[in-house]
Amino acid sequence: MLLVAWLAFLIGTPLYAWTQTIRIEAMPDGERPADQPGTLWVLIGSDSRDDLSEEEKAELSTGDSEGQRTDTIMLLYRPTFGDPALISVPRDSWVEIPGHGNNKINAAFAIGGAPLLVETIEHNTGLRVDHFGEIGFSGFAGMVDAVGGIEICPEDAIEDPKAGLDIEAGCQEADGATALGYVRTRYEDPTGDLGRTARQREVLGKIARKVVSPLTLINPLRWWGVNMAAAGSFGVDEDAGPFGIGLLGAALLGTTGDGLTLIVPISDPDYRTSGGASAVLWDDEQAQVMFEAIADGDTAELEQFKE
Numbered sequence: 001m002l003l004v005a006w007l008a009f010l011i012g013t014p015l016y017a018w019t020q021t022i023r024i025e026a027m028p029d030g031e032r033p034a035d036q037p038g039t040l041w042v043l044i045g046s047d048s049r050d051d052l053s054e055e056e057k058a059e060l061s062t063g064d065s066e067g068q069r070t071d072t073i074m075l076l077y078r079p080t081f082g083d084p085a086l087i088s089v090p091r092d093s094w095v096e097i098p099g100h101g102n103n104k105i106n107a108a109f110a111i112g113g114a115p116l117l118v119e120t121i122e123h124n125t126g127l128r129v130d131h132f133g134e135i136g137f138s139g140f141a142g143m144v145d146a147v148g149g150i151e152i153c154p155e156d157a158i159e160d161p162k163a164g165l166d167i168e169a170g171c172q173e174a175d176g177a178t179a180l181g182y183v184r185t186r187y188e189d190p191t192g193d194l195g196r197t198a199r200q201r202e203v204l205g206k207i208a209r210k211v212v213s214p215l216t217l218i219n220p221l222r223w224w225g226v227n228m229a230a231a232g233s234f235g236v237d238e239d240a241g242p243f244g245i246g247l248l249g250a251a252l253l254g255t256t257g258d259g260l261t262l263i264v265p266i267s268d269p270d271y272r273t274s275g276g277a278s279a280v281l282w283d284d285e286q287a288q289v290m291f292e293a294i295a296d297g298d299t300a301e302l303e304q305f306k307e
Helices: 002-019 054-060 106-125 137-146 176-184 193-211 214-218 220-233 242-254 284-295 299-305
Strands: 022-024 039-046 070-078 085-088 094-097 101-104 131-135 150-152 158-160 165-167 172-174 234-237 260-263 266-272 278-282
Touching (some): 002 220, 002 242, 039 106, 039 242, 070 176, 070 193, 070 242, 085 193, 094 106, 094 278, 101 106, 106 131, 131 137, 131 242, 137 176, 137 193, 172 176, 176 193, 193 242, 214 220, 220 234, 260 299, 284 299
Parallel strands (some): 039 131, 085 260
Antiparallel strands (some): 070 085, 094 101, 131 234, 150 172, 158 165, 266 278
């Protein structure tokens, strides 16, 4: 009876959490690319402060910027066969935003929310987005705290007041606020946004591994906390279901270690726009090779893009 009760708790907790998950109208109207084999998610980290108290803003060092932008944009592709791939899209990528001319890709989210961001990604990649997921500042920090923190291993000490980060070089345990600063910092990184995308993929993988660790599964408080932290902070499109979320988690786990964690090929990380701003310019030829491999459902072709 105890075993049955425990299994019911393990299964029932995420199902209950699913009923609390935020739903987002994310898919654009109008003509869209054809479906490709497998499933393609757009995952973003929003820097909206609207749901944060003044105390939380201070604790997480978020500042008081109004509106919404994307600190993180990733594509997670789970093929029908083969290894999943997690691909960072630099938020400063200089792309065409349908109906709004050329701009940094994170402007699409600021202008038109999730639907315009999805449309922009589809327009510039030729791929069809199946699902959309969004997490905010507090949600990210809450997930890290829910799994008991994660280990980060910066090669150099980082002090970035804008991100609320002051850490030494070397491996160390990070709580939610520190992990958030670690994935947000870029002004103290000589590689700027490109270095930040690498840290974002690193931390996401470490969260995924701790979520499915035996310690999480045998600790009822931790299992409950992880599921409820995700439910209260992670929003998904209206067509996503609990089974699809489970496959999303499995795909994320599959990209850890020696998995496929990539970045859209870059030709110029400091491209100067007509207005004089610095942006990230894709390598159109290599990016097309990457996107065509996904369109064909063949992630083996993506090995050449591993960092």
